[in-house]
Amino acid sequence: MKYVIGVDLGTSAVKILLVNQNGEVCQEVSKSYPLIIEKSGYSEQDPEEWVDKTRAGLAELINQFDGDVNDIEGISFSGQMHGLVLLDKENQVVRNAILWNDTRTTKQCQEIYEAVGTERLLEVTKNPALEGFTLPKILWVKENEPENFERSSVFLLPKDYLRFRMTGALHMEYSDAAGTLLLNVAERSWSSEVLDKFNLSADFCPPLVESHALVGTVTAEYAQQTGLADTTKVFAGGADNACGAIGSGILSEGKTLCSIGTSGVVLSYEERNDLDFEGKVHYFNHGEENAYYTMGVTLAAGYSLSWFKDTFAKNEAFEQFLEAIDEVPAGSNGLLFTPYIVGERTPHADSTIRGSFIGADAAHERKHFVRAVLEGITFSLNESIEIFRNSGKNIDSIISIGGGAKNDTWLQMQADIFNAKIEKLTSEQGPGMGAAMLAAYGCGWYSSLKECAEEFIQPLKTYQPIPENVEVYQKLFKVYQQVYTQTKGMNEQLREFRK
Ligand SMILES: Nc1ncnc2c1ncn2[C@@H]1O[C@H](COP(=O)(O)OP(=O)(O)O)[C@@H](O)[C@H]1O
Numbered sequence: 311m312k313y314v315i316g317v318d319l320g321t322s323a324v325k326i327l328l329v330n331q332n333g334e335v336c337q338e339v340s341k342s343y344p345l346i347i348e349k350s351g352y353s354e355q356d357p358e359e360w361v362d363k364t365r366a367g368l369a370e371l372i373n374q375f376d377g378d379v380n381d382i383e384g385i386s387f388s389g390q391m392h393g394l395v396l397l398d399k400e401n402q403v404v405r406n407a408i409l410w411n412d413t414r415t416t417k418q419c420q421e422i423y424e425a426v427g428t429e430r431l432l433e434v435t436k437n438p439a440l441e442g443f444t445l446p447k448i449l450w451v452k453e454n455e456p457e458n459f460e461r462s463s464v465f466l467l468p469k470d471y472l473r474f475r476m477t478g479a480l481h482m483e484y485s486d487a488a489g490t491l492l493l494n495v496a497e498r499s500w501s502s503e504v505l506d507k508f509n510l511s512a513d514f515c516p517p518l519v520e521s522h523a524l525v526g527t528v529t530a531e532y533a534q535q536t537g538l539a540d541t542t543k544v545f546a547g548g549a550d551n552a553c554g555a556i557g558s559g560i561l562s563e564g565k566t567l568c569s570i571g572t573s574g575v576v577l578s579y580e581e582r583n584d585l586d587f588e589g590k591v592h593y594f595n596h597g598e599e600n601a602y603y604t605m606g607v608t609l610a611a612g613y614s615l616s617w618f619k620d621t622f623a624k625n626e627a628f629e630q631f632l633e634a635i636d637e638v639p640a641g642s643n644g645l646l647f648t649p650y651i652v653g654e655r656t657p658h659a660d661s662t663i664r665g666s667f668i669g670a671d672a673a674h675e676r677k678h679f680v681r682a683v684l685e686g687i688t689f690s691l692n693e694s695i696e697i698f699r700n701s702g703k704n705i706d707s708i709i710s711i712g713g714g715a716k717n718d719t720w721l722q723m724q725a726d727i728f729n730a731k732i733e734k735l736t737s738e739q740g741p742g743m744g745a746a747m748l749a750a751y752g753c754g755w756y757s758s759l760k761e762c763a764e765e766f767i768q769p770l771k772t773y774q775p776i777p778e779n780v781e782v783y784q785k786l787f788k789v790y791q792q793v794y795t796q797t798k799g800m801n802e803q804l805r806e807f808r809k
Pocket residue numbers: 319320321322323570571572573611612613615616628629632712713714715716717720
């Protein structure tokens with residue numbers, strides 16, 4: 311039996327899957343790491359921590375593997391998007407990585423609009439300038455840490471750095487490059503027009519490859535540290551949302567994905583690269599050749615839940631923390647939460663807005679607050695579904711993945727709030743499975759990712775919307791939608807008090 315490994319470098323943890331030729335997950339290892347939050351709006355991680363945890367995870371996986379390591383033919387990656395990793399001339403990391411959920415760059419986004427032009431930026435990159443994307447972070451370092459910028463000779467994205475440490479070779483692939491604001495998305499090349507506007511040289515950007523491209527083998531040193539064979543082929547991989555889509559079989563028009571990790575995403579496959587969504591949703595290259603996807607993003611989806619748990623019940627496991635939510639009816643007895651704890655992206659690109667509980671009542675208990683948090687996250691994702699439905703898409707069935715898909719009640723809640731059938735797969739680890747599929751396809755096991763998906767992806771359970779709950783949530787969603795506009799001004803006034 312042959313195997314491949316998929317490594318998903320998430321925001322909360324690295325998750326490693328060993329998958330056999332039948333698409334069965336044979337082993338799974340996860341190692342978590344923290345966010346470094348120096349002040350409100352900042353979010354960083356130490357790239358060395360990603361490297362250490364991945365190496366330790368792979369060593370653990372290989373140690374438990376009772377087959378022949380030479381049968382592990384390939385490895386590939388899925389990674390949290392947009393995070394800026396700067397390397398100096400010797401390929402040493404210059405500073406901590408600035409992550410996708412860091413919103414310190416509102417000023418730099420404005421500068422991008424002024425230099426490139428709002429319309430032109432949309433034409434070239436297909437996306438607006440959002441704080442989370444990579445170019446604003448590069449400009450922030452240039453303006454605020456000129457000595458670090460001077461020392462930087464190339465930038466990478468998180469999983470590209472991880473792969474570099476495994477192979478010694480620098481690359482980026484299209485699905486992640488699309489989230490930098492430096493890629494001409496339709497032409498699939500670095501945009502010299504955008505680079506020139508900010509005096510960035512072409513060699514500041516690494517060479518571009520396809521997601522399934524073979525970019526090297528595991529170095530002898532890395533093989534020795536992990537137990538992998540040094541013949542193991544390394545394939546480029548993809549952005550976590552592109553990989554989540556591959557790992558859920560979102561490989562043709564009409565398919566929709568909901569992913570609840572640290573962020574939350576509603577994603578739709580696109581064959582074409584010339585549609586106009588007016589920047590309301592992100593529009594990126596897929597990990598499949600010449601394909602695309604659109605998506606709406608909730609900045610703090612799983613993060614709102616883990617923030618709430620860590621703040622009020624740090625020592626409880628998620629299962630225990632969520633135990634009582636079934637005792638609370640749909641609508642949490644009138645308690646409403648907005649998950650804007652680090653700002654928001656879709657539909658309100660706003661780094662200043664913050665979360666609220668509205669309607670707290672003396673009769674509410676902890677379980678009502680927990681359920682309200684889940685409902686608020688899901689309402690936020692429903693705003694993205696609404697954008698897609700308003701653009702003419704028919705969404706009656708959604709595949710749900712990510713940490714959020716571990717909980718049955720939350721999956722039923724998704725069916726009720728989205729008013730669509732929800733499908734759970736045998737593994738909720740969509741991005742890791744997508745990375746493994748890129749390795750399987752790269753190894754030549756299949757002639758296409760679609761063919762691989764037919765073998766690898768199995769549905770496990772379906773959740774149908776419950777009409778009484780749909781009715782409650784449709785009413786409540788209208789109230790939810792008012793909270794943003796009604797709290798925007800107050801949050802602007804509160805900003806000076808945030809540390
Ligand atoms: N048992 C669970 N039930 C519901 N949600 C969970 C559970 N375990 C973890 N989560 C949520 O999943 C999130 C992590 O999901 P994951 O897909 O691993 O994220 P990432 O890829 O960003 O690291 C956490 O923030 C948490 O809110």
